[in-house]
Structures are given as structure tokens and as C-alpha cells.
Amino acid sequence: MKPGFRQSMAWLHTWSGLLVGWVLFAVFLTGTAAYLRPEISLWMRPELEVTRPGPDIAPRLMEAMARIAPGSQSWTIGMPTARDPVARVFWRDPQAPNRRGFRDAALHPVTGEVLTARATRGGEFFYRFHFDLHYMSPIVARWIVSVCAMFMLVAIISGIVTHRRIFADFFTFRPGKGQRSWLDGHAVAAVLALPYHLMITYTGLVTLMFLTMPWGAQLAYKGDRAAMNADIFGNAPVTRPAGRPAPLVEIGPLVEEAARRWEGGSVGRIAVQNPGDARATIQLVRQDSERISFNPQSLLFDGTTGVLISATGEAALPAAETRGVMYGLHVGRFAGPLLRGLFLLSGLAGSVMVATGCVLWAVRTRQQAEKRGRVGFGTRLVEHLNIAAIAGLPVAMATFFWANRLLPAQMEGRAEWEIHLFFAAWGLCLLHPLLRSGRRAWVEQLGLGALLFALLPLLNFAITRRHLGVTLAEGDWIRAGFDLGLLALGAALGAVALLVAQHGRTRPGTRCRAAAPLATAEAAE
Amino acid sequence: MRLPPWTGVLSRSIAAILGGYLLASLVAACCALGLALPRAEAVMTGAMLAFAIHAGAVVYVFAVRSAWRAWAGLALPAALLGGLLWLLQSGGAA
Amino acid sequence: MLGLALPYAGFTALCLAMERHHEQVLGRRQIPPGLRLVLRLAGWLLLLTSPLPCLALAGWGGGSVLWCGMLTAAALLLTLLLAYVPRLAAGLALVLPTLGLLLAS
Incomplete structure (x- = not known):
């Protein structure tokens, strides 16, 4: 040279x-x-007790959400884990003063009661x-x-x-x-630590690529963001409420179905849309610490009948999988x-x-x-x-x-x-x-x-x-x-x-x- | 007349940052439209590849002997890719 | 444990095959050519076997990431020890794999 x-x-x-x-x-x-x-x-948050999550915690948390957010259009429940032993939930509430119309709370991992702790951003900051x-x-x-x-x-x-x-x-x-x-x-x-430095820098760039390198996506989708989101991120399309009340299906069997489909994997997040409405949906997302790839595996169920509507992330294509692995390596949650x-x-x-x-x-x-x-x-x-x-x-x-x-x-x-x-x-x-x-x-x-x-x-x-x-x-x-x-x-x-x-x-x-x-x-x- | 040395540095920096970004974007766009893959796959392949192209372009720009050559080295592939992109777009519209 | 011990021992052998570090540890600059060859071979062999415990522990995906991390950790440990307590650095290369084998068995 x-x-x-x-x-x-x-x-x-x-x-x-x-x-x-x-x-x-x-x-x-x-x-x-x-x-x-x-x-x-x-x-x-020194106020929080460390308790092992109970065995059938999902139904408890669903009941708790019905209690604290009855009229809300959507709930999201982050399941408790060994690292973060409380359930973190948030729900849509148009009257909420901040966080773009969302309220949040921490729930007890066994009883589902609302926990009070000092307000802090914690590690999130x-x-x-x-x-x-x-x-x-x-x-x-x-x-x-x-x-x-x-x-x-x-x-x-x-x-x-x-x-x-x-x-x-x-x-x-x-x-x-x-x-x-x-x-x-x-x-x-x-x-x-060179492999790490290269990995973390490149994967860091990739995590933000839809912001910094949007040209390909713009040309290919011609500005159709909804199609792109569904294609790339597997986001469930937002459904409008029917206006007719209908009870939500039992969550327990859905969680079991998820465990069966994911070969023993566990549910990390439950997202419910239009709870209590005839057009309710329940989405179960797999715990992201169980796989390197960050491409979320999720199952979408009809919220009143419990019928499986769709499953995403089960067989990701090569580029999507590459991006998922890069993303997963960067955040290191696995x-x-x-x-x-x-x-x-x-x-x-x-x-x-x-x-x-x-x-x-x-x-x-x-x-x-x-x-x-x-x-x-x-x-x-x-x-x-x-x-x-x-x-x-x-x-x-x-x-x-x-x-x-x-x-x-x-x-x-x-x-x-x-x-x-x-x-x-x-x-x-x-x-x-x-x-x-x-x-x-x-x-x-x-x-x-x-x-x-x-x-x-x-x-x-x-x-x-x-x-x-x-x-x-x-x-x-x-x-x-x-x-x-x-x-x-x-x-x-x-x-x-x-x-x-x-x-x-x-x-x-x-x-x-x-x-x-x-x-x-x-x-x- | 020779220009002072800082003009060369400035010129190369612009070539590296803006020219490199343009080249990388063109690669991403050509991949998104030209690769025979499902749409989402092609888009993501292009975007992930683009950062390597940009980094390579920066290294190239500062490695060659003169700023002129650096600009030329970027402009040639950029023109080719631009032409390809034009073909892909008009082909897609037809 | 073995996942850390193997790359550590491998790196130590390789570094003892280098004159500067050989002097640091053993006080001699000259390395007999036969010894150097043995050290090199042993070092590379140890490094080649070092992914095995990681792959056994965490599978292909997680294991390869783990192996990279272990290489980094072992090399950092060796470099720091070499700078401050070179004798300990070399000693550890014998102790760690023994411990690892004992724990694994």
C-alpha cells in the first residue's frame, strides 16, 4: 500500500x-x-416489591385493565419479567394531559393491583x-x-x-x-472490541434507516405509508369500533395457543383494541428476549370469538430477518x-x-x-x-x-x-x-x-x-x-x-x- | 494559480458528506425498484446497503490524489445509477 | 468458564510467541525457534476450539455473539494483566482452563 x-x-x-x-x-x-x-x-423506584409473576397473570391483568380503563379504545400490557418484575400498562385516554393521549401505570405481578411509586423516567431516560x-x-x-x-x-x-x-x-x-x-x-x-464497535455502529445506523435513508421506500411505495407499515413492520391495521357492546373472550386459551405456536415461547405484550366492543381484537406479541432477531412474532385474535386472524414474523424473508437480527444485536435484549x-x-x-x-x-x-x-x-x-x-x-x-x-x-x-x-x-x-x-x-x-x-x-x-x-x-x-x-x-x-x-x-x-x-x-x- | 490547501479539504468534505449521501441514496433507490424481490425486501436491502456505500465513498474521496478526481469518482457511478433509476421508473410506469 | 479460559490461554500462548511479551513474562528476549512454533500452534489450536463451549451453551446465533464477546473479554483481561502483573497473566493461562475443565466435568 x-x-x-x-x-x-x-x-x-x-x-x-x-x-x-x-x-x-x-x-x-x-x-x-x-x-x-x-x-x-x-x-x-425503591417502593416496588420484587415478586415472582403469578402463573396465570394474564387474566388478572386483563381484569385490572377493565377496572382502571373501562372506556378506553386500546390497552397495551407489558408482561412482568424476571428483569422487570412489574406489569407496565398504558392505555389511550383522550383526556390525558401528556404523552399524546396515553396514560400509564405499573401493576402488581400477582394481584394486578395498581402500584404507586415515585415519578421517574428511570433507565428509559x-x-x-x-x-x-x-x-x-x-x-x-x-x-x-x-x-x-x-x-x-x-x-x-x-x-x-x-x-x-x-x-x-x-x-x-x-x-x-x-x-x-x-x-x-x-x-x-x-x-x-472491534467486532462490537463495527456491529454497534452499523446496526445503530440501520435502526434509524427509515428516517435517514427513506428514498427507496418512498419510491417503491409512492408515499403509501400504511401499506409500507403493514408490509415492513407487520402493524395490525387499526379497526374502528362497531358501537355494539360484546364481552371480551377469555385470555387464558389465547396465551396457551401462543405458547404452542411459538414452541414454548412466552407472551411479552398484549395489545387490545376496542375492548368490550363487537369488533375487539387481541394481539399477543412474543417476549423479545427470547430470540436475537427483533422482528416481533405476534398473533392477532378476534377479541370476541378468540379466532386467530393472522400471525406475523413466523417466517421472515432474508432482508427482513437481517434487519431484525441487526436491530436485535443493537438493543441486546436477547x-x-x-x-x-x-x-x-x-x-x-x-x-x-x-x-x-x-x-x-x-x-x-x-x-x-x-x-x-x-x-x-x-x-x-x-x-x-x-x-x-x-x-x-x-x-x-x-x-x-x-x-x-x-x-x-x-x-x-x-x-x-x-x-x-x-x-x-x-x-x-x-x-x-x-x-x-x-x-x-x-x-x-x-x-x-x-x-x-x-x-x-x-x-x-x-x-x-x-x-x-x-x-x-x-x-x-x-x-x-x-x-x-x-x-x-x-x-x-x-x-x-x-x-x-x-x-x-x-x-x-x-x-x-x-x-x-x-x-x-x-x-x- | 494554486488554490490554498483548505479549499481542497472543504471540497473533499462536501464531496464526502453530500456526494456520498447522494450516491448511497441512489443505490438504495435502485435496489428498491430494481431488485427482483418482494417490495419490502428490496427496500430494506437497499437501505441497509446504503450505509456501507456511504462509508466507502467517504474513504474513497479522501484517499484519491486530488479533489477533482474525488468528485469525478463519485459523479461517474452516480450518473450511471441515476440513468438506471430513470429507466426503472419509466419502465415501471409503462 | 471454559468459554473464557480457552481464548485466554490461546491468546497467552500467541503472545508468549512474540518477543516483546516473552521478555515481559520470562525476562528473555530470545525465543528458541522450536518453542515459538509450539506456542503458535498451541495458541491457534486453542483459539480454534474456543467457540465450542459457547456454541454448546447458546446455540449457533447466540453462541457466535457470545464467542466474540468472550474473545474481547479474554484479550482485554490479558492485556491489562500483562501491563501490570505479567507473571500472573501467564500463570492464569494455566489455572483458568484447569478450573474450566473441573467445573465443566
Whole structure:
């Protein structure tokens, strides 16, 4: 290969990575947190008991819906699972103040009673943030995230080309050597989890493809959205109520029929249209944790006779299946505890890759600038944004959890204020480096993040009934594990803060300059 | 007269981002109309393929020796695909 | 367990066949050519067998994803240990598969 090619790829890698690095870091880290969406949601609602779902819970939940939403046009019931042990339901109510005419509730997994818990977005917030951002239209946000993901894909490809010694440096990490260590760390986090990085970036683009790449669909369907939705997503067409009352069929036999057709698979969601009407329909959707592919398998029944109307997703065609598998791999809901742990690890490796990449740029540019004797505005801007984006985000995430514990449970607009405080903390982290020199700002923000995370389990001892003493004794592994995870996160951030602080004391400047040449220079050899 | 180097970078960036997107869209559109598959299948194949095309186009644009060549390298396949798309559309209408 | 142990041992053998890491662990830069060949072969063989426990556990689809994850985890673990406690890194390559076999049997 010509050296010129590698050099231009090094240039492309640097700039495509740097320009969107901060957004990518936020997307990567909150997206990684989203693997724990149900766990976070449960932890953030300490009021909820963890109970095993009862054996014939579906009829109970249907009765409960008839009680709490009698006149509604549609109900959706999310069945309780081991990870999220309450039933989450929502129903259409034109009088509902928000959520586009929907109300929601959590139901007890055995009795079907309505549970009360503090208002919070829980893990849903991180999940939404990682592609919808916040304080802006979701469409704009998804375009921004998609463009950043495209930059990421380009950065990954050009990075592979640039990295001349993938196999020779496969296991190489040399700590404590300034820029050389940053480069090693960047390469290790990138290369060792490379299949994951490529997968998550490409599948991420594919999840939003009907927004960002709509041209084929538009030409082929000529704007007929209903036909497209039915073709591609298998959405049941909306039926109008007949206006004649008729009782709903028993749900139990339908659930059994579903289990038979799905060879032991279980129902994840029940969607009822026009309950109590002669034209009622009941749709059973399979639990999405049971298959890699995200193409939902579902059965549509007549709601009064129980006759099967149609079944979708039983034999998906190749392209639909490919998309389903890509989607499923991206959201990782099929992953059991072990694989979820590996996804988390890889997600963190991705965050580290982006972070070290941004830091590497700043370290390298500062060295070059110091040689010339003048540090430019661009360098200082990047250094500043690195601190706020990389060290500030953990602080903001920890603040979100603190707000969840400290805001009064009955407060008006509580769930929104948790989010406002998340952004307020992040904003302060953006201002803080103005007052502090670079390294001190890093140490202080990382240290603050470490403290905030590590103290959360202690806060639980002080103000909730669900602290480690109780959760461990009761075998509430979700909450106990989450608390222990917070401690580990605090310890890890603290260790990084200490390393940065120590490194500052030994003044590595001379060593850095003696270190091996830069990636670009290497490429030019 | 030689243009300053930043114009080359700017020109390539536009070619990579907009030109690459256009090329990818054309591929997606041609697949959607031209592949002998059920409609939904063809549409999805095209859209999923498009991101790889875009990434490849970006790499190509920054790899070739001059910005002119980069533009030419995008324009040629884009013109061919555009022609194909026109044929497919008029063929579909007939 | 075996799913992690096999790629870990495989990667360790491969990395001991590289001069830089050989020196890190054993303090010698020279690797006898015969030993290098044995290490390489053993490493690749271990890596080739490493998908088996994952596939047995989770089937073709889930198993291949699991295997990729395991490769990543094993390589990350090895790289970090190698940087800070190289002796332990090599020792673990013997301990982990033994443990894995014991647990599997």
C-alpha cells in the first residue's frame, strides 16, 4: 500500500473522530447504560416489591385493565419479567394531559393491583437520550446521532487502515508513558472490541434507516405509508369500533395457543383494541428476549370469538430477518446475564476508545504547540470540551441518581426535574474548567464523579429501605447488584482520578517527547 | 494559480458528506425498484446497503490524489445509477 | 468458564510467541525457534476450539455473539494483566482452563 493512502486515512481518522467525539462519547456511555434499562428503572423506584409473576397473570391483568380503563379504545400490557418484575400498562385516554393521549401505570405481578411509586423516567431516560438527546425534536436529534454514527463508521474504517501494527501491538499496553500510553489504550480498546464497535455502529445506523435513508421506500411505495407499515413492520391495521357492546373472550386459551405456536415461547405484550366492543381484537406479541432477531412474532385474535386472524414474523424473508437480527444485536435484549455483561464491557471499551481518542488529540496537539511556544485557541477548546464531555458526563449521571433519591416523592413535575438536574450538573462541569487549570479540572471532576457514585449505596442506607443490608439478605439481586456496580464504578473513576493526579506530579513532559513517534508519523514511515 | 490547501479539504468534505449521501441514496433507490424481490425486501436491502456505500465513498474521496478526481469518482457511478433509476421508473410506469 | 479460559490461554500462548511479551513474562528476549512454533500452534489450536463451549451453551446465533464477546473479554483481561502483573497473566493461562475443565466435568 502506498504511504500516501495510509497518511490520508490517518488524517481522516483524526478529524472524523474528533469532530463528533464528544457526542459519540455521550451516546456510547448512555447507550451502554441502556443495556441496564429495566434494572435502573427498578433501582430508581425503591417502593416496588420484587415478586415472582403469578402463573396465570394474564387474566388478572386483563381484569385490572377493565377496572382502571373501562372506556378506553386500546390497552397495551407489558408482561412482568424476571428483569422487570412489574406489569407496565398504558392505555389511550383522550383526556390525558401528556404523552399524546396515553396514560400509564405499573401493576402488581400477582394481584394486578395498581402500584404507586415515585415519578421517574428511570433507565428509559438513558435509552431515549442515546438517540433522541433532550430539549429538542427527536427527529433533529436522530439525524444528529445518525450523522455522528456515520462519522464513527468512517473513523473506525480509517482507523483500521491507519493502525499499521494491529497484530504486533495486539496485547500491548504500556502504562505511565504519557502520549504512548494514550495511544496504546486507544488502540487496545478499539482493536480488542472491534467486532462490537463495527456491529454497534452499523446496526445503530440501520435502526434509524427509515428516517435517514427513506428514498427507496418512498419510491417503491409512492408515499403509501400504511401499506409500507403493514408490509415492513407487520402493524395490525387499526379497526374502528362497531358501537355494539360484546364481552371480551377469555385470555387464558389465547396465551396457551401462543405458547404452542411459538414452541414454548412466552407472551411479552398484549395489545387490545376496542375492548368490550363487537369488533375487539387481541394481539399477543412474543417476549423479545427470547430470540436475537427483533422482528416481533405476534398473533392477532378476534377479541370476541378468540379466532386467530393472522400471525406475523413466523417466517421472515432474508432482508427482513437481517434487519431484525441487526436491530436485535443493537438493543441486546436477547442477551442473558453473561452476554449482557460482555455487552456492557464492550460498550465501556467503546466509551474508553472515544475518550482516549479525544484526549490523544489534545495531548499531541499541545506537545506540538509547546514546541512552537504557543498553545492555540483550538487546542484549549478541545481540552476544555474533553473535560466537560468525558469527566462531566459521569458526574451528571450520578447527579441524576442523587436527584432520584433526594427530590420529594410527591413533587410536581418530579420526573422532569431529575432530568433538569442531570443537565444542570453537566452544564456546571462545562463551566468548571474555566476556573481551573486543565489537570486540576480533570482530577476534581473525576474525583467528584467517583464520590457521587460511591456514596449512593450509603445514601440508600440513610434514606431508603432498600439498602445493601436488606437487598443482599432478601436476595434482591437486581438492586443489590446495582448498588455494588455503583461502588465499583466509583472505585474505577477514583482510580483514574488518582492516576491523573499522580501523573501530574511526576511531570511527564520530557518523557512524552522522548516517546515513540505519533500515529501519523508512524504511518508516514 | 494554486488554490490554498483548505479549499481542497472543504471540497473533499462536501464531496464526502453530500456526494456520498447522494450516491448511497441512489443505490438504495435502485435496489428498491430494481431488485427482483418482494417490495419490502428490496427496500430494506437497499437501505441497509446504503450505509456501507456511504462509508466507502467517504474513504474513497479522501484517499484519491486530488479533489477533482474525488468528485469525478463519485459523479461517474452516480450518473450511471441515476440513468438506471430513470429507466426503472419509466419502465415501471409503462 | 471454559468459554473464557480457552481464548485466554490461546491468546497467552500467541503472545508468549512474540518477543516483546516473552521478555515481559520470562525476562528473555530470545525465543528458541522450536518453542515459538509450539506456542503458535498451541495458541491457534486453542483459539480454534474456543467457540465450542459457547456454541454448546447458546446455540449457533447466540453462541457466535457470545464467542466474540468472550474473545474481547479474554484479550482485554490479558492485556491489562500483562501491563501490570505479567507473571500472573501467564500463570492464569494455566489455572483458568484447569478450573474450566473441573467445573465443566
